Amino acid sequence: MDSLQNITSYLSEIFEIPKEAVETCSNFCMLKKVVKNEFLLQEGEICTDTFFVEKGLLRMYSLDRNGKEHIIQFAPENWLISDRSSLNFNQKSKYYIEAVEDSEVFILSKDFFINMIEKFPQTAENNDLLLQKHIRNLQNRVNSLLADTAEERYMSFIKMYPDILLRVPQWMVASYLGITPESLSRVRKELARKNFETS
């Protein structure tokens, strides 16, 4: 099976374990193709899986009382995404996980990780590292939202995620930065003006 081949090679790479290991856990994960705008999680549901993006791009966002979207995270190829609050504490999720592009996603159940760790204890360490990185990201984001202006946050975004910048509409970048599309448009205009002056 072609898809199964992909699962094993990708996962063995990210978790740094032999392919055979992943194969033994293949009952607990499956490949799913999702089309643009399709949901993998919706508000009110309990998140039971972790999603590994093999191809495409996902985003996680919340809806506020005014129906406005706020993007918490993007997940391009080789990224994991999930609502850990919901997954680990069995609480209803406040978030949506949606395909920004047609995508191929490995759905990894809780049992998948349990099995992996059981058979290959080293997985636990890699898992831990993923959590640590997640914390680092979130902490940087909090600090940036507290300390930086919209312009500075946009500059950071360009540096950090130049690939994503080119793949999502501008209003999604604005949503991620915590400003309106109109404001981002003006920020960009202002930056263009500045760069022109100094060249």
Next chain:
Amino acid sequence: MDSLQNITSYLSEIFEIPKEAVETCSNFCMLKKVVKNEFLLQEGEICTDTFFVEKGLLRMYSLDRNGKEHIIQFAPENWLISDRSSLNFNQKSKYYIEAVEDSEVFILSKDFFINMIEKFPQTAENNDLLLQKHIRNLQNRVNSLLADTAEERYMSFIKMYPDILLRVPQWMVASYLGITPESLSRVRKELARKNFETS
């Protein structure tokens, strides 16, 4: 030793392991008394320890280009605090960890955790749970900074941390919320007015 007694009972509680377990690791942790305004970590240093607050109150904050403080986290009794970005990735910290009150803190080195996990593998799971909770907190914070007004964030703070509210000056609450002390003062005034109307 009195302090050693405290270490073991507190830590055995939080990590859900027998006291004897902690005692075997007591070489890797120590009790430190810090006075108000004393630092446990400063910007530019590499964070090598995790701090467990037995008594008192700590805060972690960053300084922006204008010298303005931005509080990332408070840590009252029985909380762990650390700059995990720095600790786990050996990077210079962007943050300060400082005592808000005279405090007593257990300093837990990396080796402490390594030893604990080695001798009591179950520690790893509890450790994992702590990371998951940390992620949940940070994610909620990001969402709140993106989606909520200053007034809503203040209301959430009151509900979530009523104890801390009473122990820190108002300007620190403002810093945590991401607004100026003046703004918080006005938010509070407005809330008082509203509550008066409806009573």
Next chain:
DNA sequence: CGTCGAATTGATGTCATTCAACTACAGTGG
């Protein structure tokens, strides 16, 4: 070509910041 969502632009509004003045109060030293 016509349509629809995305992006830009202008005019205006709102919320929070800044700066400055003032009050309240705790701690210090004469």
Next chain:
DNA sequence: CCACTGTAGTTGAATGACATCAATTCGACG
């Protein structure tokens, strides 16, 4: 005991950053 000092908190007026609303342009795609 009182004056002196410094920090916290409040308030007002002006400013600034970003939001909102509305109109227009741009661009992809059927």
